Amino acid sequence: MADFERDSGWLSGSVVDAEDARLATGVLAAASANPGNPIAARTGIRPGPGSPGNVEATSTPSRNVTVRPFQGVIQGTRSSAAGAYLITLAQQKTLDVLTAAPADSSNPRIALVVAQQTDRQYGDESDGMLVRVVPGTPAVTPVAPTVTGDWLPLAELTVRANAGAITPADIRDLRAYTVAAGGVLPLQAQESLPADGYSGQRLYDLETGLDLVRAGTGWRPAATGAVQLFGPADTGWPQTGGSAGASPYTFNQVTVPAAPYPRMLQITAQVTVQTSGTDERWDHVVRGQEGAVSALACFHGGPTKIITSVATGHRLLPATTPLVLTQYFGRGGGVTTGTAAVFSAAAHYTGLRVLALPVP
Structure with a gap:
């Protein structure tokens, strides 16, 4: 099938493949900030109570971290019509950071906690979403590891030289949120501010407490003359x-x-x-x-x-x-x-x- 006119979702008497289904459900998700792909959805975590998707050190710091349950969206990138994967971590998950990849004796490294979507349609060995640790490489000035495919970042972990545990100070939150189409988007950090958007798009800045609206090519306070x-x-x-x-x-x-x-x-x-x-x-x-x-x-x-x-x-x-x-x-x-x-x-x-x- 050509990638132009796709089969409508759940059309009676038609063959609706996985890409068609993802494109259909993606209509209900917030648009991405990529002006070159207007049918793409925004990758992120659905906001909700209980800090969904938060990566945390254990109460007594250990080699493990925990990830809170969450639902979210991962926009497929390996086809022009890949559509949006709707993902779920149904219960808290514990990840071992240091057993398979112990701390280096001399240099720190940066690890990532990600939710990664695999799909055999695009050459992967399996189908599914896996929350995992990408270990990174030790260096005097370490950098975050490269992750390929379709994935959602959750946290960055600093694994210090000779570390035997991961502490709260070692964890940097990388979560970005997404919402349904037309919803007010919570802005976790300035780094997740959409670089592009559509006129009238609304978001709430969690750091400054301001309602923002997309006007022209920039973001403005939703209430004209708003002060802080x-x-x-x-x-x-x-x-x-x-x-x-x-x-x-x-x-x-x-x-x-x-x-x-x-x-x-x-x-x-x-x-x-x-x-x-x-x-x-x-x-x-x-x-x-x-x-x-x-x-x-x-x-x-x-x-x-x-x-x-x-x-x-x-x-x-x-x-x-x-x-x-x-x-x-x-x-x-x-x-x-x-x-x-x-x-x-x-x-x-x-x-x-x-x-x-x-x-x-």
Whole structure:
């Protein structure tokens, strides 16, 4: 049969082969982001309760990892009309990572946990879906192994040199989600953002909590003018117990995660500082990880040697760009003596907040 007009699914009196059946069920799945194959479905896990498809270390770290049950879609790639495989892992599965492929004595390696679909129609030895470990090769700077055929990535495992167990820190989640056609797609990470899409497609960014819609050639907030607020501080911040002297003192940090559209950031930082003198100049600064100053204020201790400084500023953050803002103060204007310390870590004394507004 030619690959042009395929037999409709479940047509009475016709021969409907496996490809026809997969193409028919694939109509109900979300489209892939491949503009060169508009009949392809998006490969991914069906979202649901219980973190489906999650790869986890055992409660006491061992050579094994476990994979939670899941259902999903694997788009066939070995024929222009291969269609979409609908797959199921019906119960939790335990995978042995280290027995068949022990850790190297000198170098780490990267292994992958995948769901792989085999099909004898395309030359495989068997038919079925298998959740398995692809071991990888040890190297000073290891890379993930190559997987051929039709497969769905679940996790990346770092197998450290001489490792006897896989810990939670060794596991990096690679899952991407898929939904029924027209469904709202949960976005697990920026890496799984569809590079292409159709006008009106909707998704929900699990990291930023935003509803996004496909408009033209890019992704925009579903609600025009939607804003985000970040702060007052990342975990473990603000910090006290140190002071600025010959070197500045960094005491606060806020991370603005990447979004698939540009944003104007309105930055407000405040701190109450106790200085060693009354006439020392101090610079109060907020800067990004690349060193660019995003907000700046200057202060003196004054008669009480206690002063509250507020620094404000704004900067344009391009699309798909994360930003880590740090807040610090240091001697300014050629001052070479004196010290200054954060008065208190309480929110009404120390804060760093960022208002992010989408821009065209």
